[in-house]
Amino acid sequence: MSTENTTPEEREPGSSAVGWVVAAAVVFAGLALILLGEEVAPPLSRGDSAPPFDLPKLSGDGNLALKDLQGRVAMINFWATWCKPCEEEMPAMERLYRELHPEGFELVAIAMDENRADVERFQQRMQLSFPILLDPRQQSARHYQTTGFPESVLLDPDGYIIERYVGPREWDHPDYVSRLRRLIR
Numbered sequence: 060m061s062t063e064n065t066t067p068e069e070r071e072p073g074s075s076a077v078g079w080v081v082a083a084a085v086v087f088a089g090l091a092l093i094l095l096g097e098e099v100a101p102p103l104s105r106g107d108s109a110p111p112f113d114l115p116k117l118s119g120d121g122n123l124a125l126k127d128l129q130g131r132v133a134m135i136n137f138w139a140t141w142c143k144p145c146e147e148e149m150p151a152m153e154r155l156y157r158e159l160h161p162e163g164f165e166l167v168a169i170a171m172d173e174n175r176a177d178v179e180r181f182q183q184r185m186q187l188s189f190p191i192l193l194d195p196r197q198q199s200a201r202h203y204q205t206t207g208f209p210e211s212v213l214l215d216p217d218g219y220i221i222e223r224y225v226g227p228r229e230w231d232h233p234d235y236v237s238r239l240r241r242l243i244r
């Protein structure tokens with residue numbers, strides 16, 4: 060039956076009331092999400108201040124915070140032991156760290172793993188000397204708005220974002236090394 064030429068009484072009984080109930084439920088659900096949901100931050104981009112963090116070191120000797128990197132060009136790498144691309148880029152990160160750390164470069168890897176022992180075994184197997192921080196609840200990754208692992212954020216000495224790198228890189232490639240040296244100077 061077409062509803063174009065019918066009166067409200069000839070249409071299905073209660074269809075108007077059901078529509079209002081559904082519409083009210085949608086509006087209520089939307090308001091609840093807005094009022095109870097987590098505040099959505101604007102996207103991070105070049106020139107923005109890096110979100111602060113203060114996380115335990117894998118080495119067990121306290122925490123490392125963003126403010127501890129002040130005055131140095133720094134790269135923060137978000138990763139996990141189960142991430143194959145993360146594992147593939149780690150040797151190049153280690154070589155980069157060993158070459159540029161004495162010149163004023165800092166590299167910090169934030170592990171998203173829930174199990175500390177997995178991260179310890181990974182560090183030993185890969186022979187990594189740069190600081191590794193633990194963030195099993197992945198709060199830092201949310202604050203930095205990562206989209207996956209690995210993801211790295213390059214910071215200037217004042218803690219501002221220079222660049223975001225999504226995916227693995229050959230970090231010890233001469234182009235990255237020379238760019239970082241220019242930033243350090």
